[in-house]
Amino acid sequence: MLISPDQLKPGQRVRIEHTIERREQDWKLAVEGTVERVEFQKTGSWYAHSKDNRFWLFRVRLRKDDGELSLLNLDELSRVELLQDAPAGA
Numbered sequence: 001m002l003i004s005p006d007q008l009k010p011g012q013r014v015r016i017e018h019t020i021e022r023r024e025q026d027w028k029l030a031v032e033g034t035v036e037r038v039e040f041q042k043t044g045s046w047y048a049h050s051k052d053n054r055f056w057l058f059r060v061r062l063r064k065d066d067g068e069l070s071l072l073n074l075d076e077l078s079r080v081e082l083l084q085d086a087p088a089g090a
Contacts, residue, residue: 003082004060005074010039013084016060017078030085031070033062 008014014036020027026038058074074080 003080005038005060005078005080008035008060008080010035011039012082014062016062016072016074017079017081018074019079021077029080031062031064031072032044032074032080033070036063036069037061077083 007048013033014035015030015032017028017030020029037060039061041057041059060072060074062070062072072078
């Protein structure tokens, strides 16, 4: 089931596919894991007319099956698929 990034919760098992648009051919990368944290964080980059005059990113911290941690920046080209719902109390 596809979900929007704002529906992510710790404990959910997800597949996140990100597309990088290129002139010749788009690049696609998929990462599967369990959501550990979901944050909306500002960067050091300046961006006029936004909160605190900074550029903000939607970030998801995933733990892959092999234990590796991945920090993903989601954007409008990111596709989030729910593989398993979060356990009650997560």
